[in-house]
Amino acid sequence: MSRPPLVRMGLGVLRQRLSGAPRPINVMISLTDRCSRRCDYCAIPDRRSPEPNTVQLLELLTELRRGGVHRVGFWGGEPLIRKDIGELLAHTRDLGLWTSMVSNGDLVPLRRDALTKLDHLLLSLDGRAEAHDRQRGPGSHAKVLDALAVARELGLGAWTLTVLTRHNLQDLPWLVELAEGSGHKAAFQVLHHPEALDDGRGQTLAPSRASLLRALRFLLDARRRGRPVANSRRQLQHLLRWTELGRPPTWMDPASPPCAAGTLFINIDTNGQMAPCSLLVGASGLPNVLDGGYQAALQGLPPPPCNQCVATAFTEYNLLFRLDPGVIADWVRDW
Numbered sequence: 001m002s003r004p005p006l007v008r009m010g011l012g013v014l015r016q017r018l019s020g021a022p023r024p025i026n027v028m029i030s031l032t033d034r035c036s037r038r039c040d041y042c043a044i045p046d047r048r049s050p051e052p053n054t055v056q057l058l059e060l061l062t063e064l065r066r067g068g069v070h071r072v073g074f075w076g077g078e079p080l081i082r083k084d085i086g087e088l089l090a091h092t093r094d095l096g097l098w099t100s101m102v103s104n105g106d107l108v109p110l111r112r113d114a115l116t117k118l119d120h121l122l123l124s125l126d127g128r129a130e131a132h133d134r135q136r137g138p139g140s141h142a143k144v145l146d147a148l149a150v151a152r153e154l155g156l157g158a159w160t161l162t163v164l165t166r167h168n169l170q171d172l173p174w175l176v177e178l179a180e181g182s183g184h185k186a187a188f189q190v191l192h193h194p195e196a197l198d199d200g201r202g203q204t205l206a207p208s209r210a211s212l213l214r215a216l217r218f219l220l221d222a223r224r225r226g227r228p229v230a231n232s233r234r235q236l237q238h239l240l241r242w243t244e245l246g247r248p249p250t251w252m253d254p255a256s257p258p259c260a261a262g263t264l265f266i267n268i269d270t271n272g273q274m275a276p277c278s279l280l281v282g283a284s285g286l287p288n289v290l291d292g293g294y295q296a297a298l299q300g301l302p303p304p305p306c307n308q309c310v311a312t313a314f315t316e317y318n319l320l321f322r323l324d325p326g327v328i329a330d331w332v333r334d335w
């Protein structure tokens, strides 16, 4: 696994802070809404948004690099469902963009050639077979384990990514042991916007506060003992304090630097719409990169209406981009 360009990203942060203008160094791109799975907590495959074609995406990636972006994260839907994924990854590699991807693993064996151009693969794994297949469909657990094996053969850095729900908290020790045994890292994220899932699905998936607290304490303790938990200690402390207090902890208060969504990281949705982050997709007044290009969209991007977040990745970015020494130490040690 290649290391993310932490020094170049750090310089990018300083440059943005000096200018004050939005200059993202990290861009998440949803490549498709199509997916081989229908997971309990995800409604993306139901959207069926139009997708940019290969040429539009290649041009966009070139423009991102020219605009100072260092890291790209592909997600969706299932990004490996796109037949042009090899071409897109070859292009990000040629441009010198460090590229990560979130996948359910189903198509990893089929796309192994394309994946040789990827820097980092996040494979969604929601616990042992029972909990995982319950949330992500029959047979999907075996496929993720196959995908992990293929990633190892390719020498590709792969992490697992687990959404914490009521059904899988008992499997956290197993997930950390699996990571120890196979030499990868295990990342964890809380359930987002459960209220937005129809049929009340979100409410049945959300863990109780007491069990989430126990889970977060377990992960923080594992992290402190040097076990392969990918979340930084600061990020886990943030989630834990938030859950304990029922509100954001003071060190992430509005008095502290604002959320870097829209300035240092952004999200580009399947239909080309730019949002400060993936949780703000669909907000009103968002620009589209397919209309006038990346730079024009960035100029028209409204700031996020919020400043606090339990979303794992965004808290991690915010701590990292404010150059929090504890988070930088965890990242440098890990990579």
Ligand SMILES: C[S@@+](CC[C@H](N)C(=O)[O-])C[C@H]1O[C@@H](n2cnc3c(N)ncnc32)[C@H](O)[C@@H]1O
Residues within 6 Å of the ligand: 035, 041, 042, 043, 044, 075, 076, 077, 078, 079, 102, 103, 104, 123, 124, 161, 162, 163, 189, 190, 191, 192, 193, 194
């Ligand atoms: C939307 S999926 C897309 C990539 C790929 N199809 C997959 O399953 O990994 C990206 C990640 O978001 C997670 N996810 C989906 N819905 C979520 C939700 N409501 N809250 C938290 N994480 C969620 C998935 O488990 C997965 O790890």
